[in-house]
Amino acid sequence: MIRNGGIFFLMLTFLSCKKDRLSDEKAFLIGNWNWIYSDHDYGWCDNQQLEETLTPLSEGKDYSVRFVEKGKIEFFEDGEIIEVCRIVFDFFEVNAQGEAFFIFYLNNDKARGMVGAGNDTLNLKYPYVEEILGCGDYDNYFTKE
Numbered sequence: 001m002i003r004n005g006g007i008f009f010l011m012l013t014f015l016s017c018k019k020d021r022l023s024d025e026k027a028f029l030i031g032n033w034n035w036i037y038s039d040h041d042y043g044w045c046d047n048q049q050l051e052e053t054l055t056p057l058s059e060g061k062d063y064s065v066r067f068v069e070k071g072k073i074e075f076f077e078d079g080e081i082i083e084v085c086r087i088v089f090d091f092f093e094v095n096a097q098g099e100a101f102f103i104f105y106l107n108n109d110k111a112r113g114m115v116g117a118g119n120d121t122l123n124l125k126y127p128y129v130e131e132i133l134g135c136g137d138y139d140n141y142f143t144k145e
Helices: 002-017 024-029
Strands: 029-044 050-055 063-068 073-076 080-094 100-105 109-118 121-124 136-144
Touching: 024 080, 024 100, 029 121, 063 136
Parallel strands: none
Antiparallel strands: 029 050, 029 063, 029 136, 063 073, 073 080, 080 100, 100 109, 109 121, 121 136
16 A cells, blocks of 8 residues: 555656746757846726836836756846746747747746747747736746847
8 A cells, every 4th residue: 555655756856847848949949038128008997098118227127037957937126036936838839930929837837827929039938927807918028048
């Protein structure tokens, strides 16, 4: 009985640690990406179309992400690591122009999905995300070091 319980525990541990390695077409993600700006569209719930551009200078904050080959992403704010997550891809495709489009889950949690696109410049849903009630949205852009 203990033997079966031990095997079950090992299987559960193995499955719960699922992550996707960054190899082949995904390898371009490996490395440090620095936030350069965010486009913020808002006012939709008030029948307005307002826009602003947020930058590290305007916000007084620096954000970055580091993709690690073993299938992890590290989030930074002002040079300090704030979170480390495993990456599990739901979708990954590269178009004819070499631009990647992808969806991945942080720690395989479908409620924590991230949508991204890019090649030289990366568009991620970090550090700013869609506003509550869907009254606005952010497009955050990063460049690789």
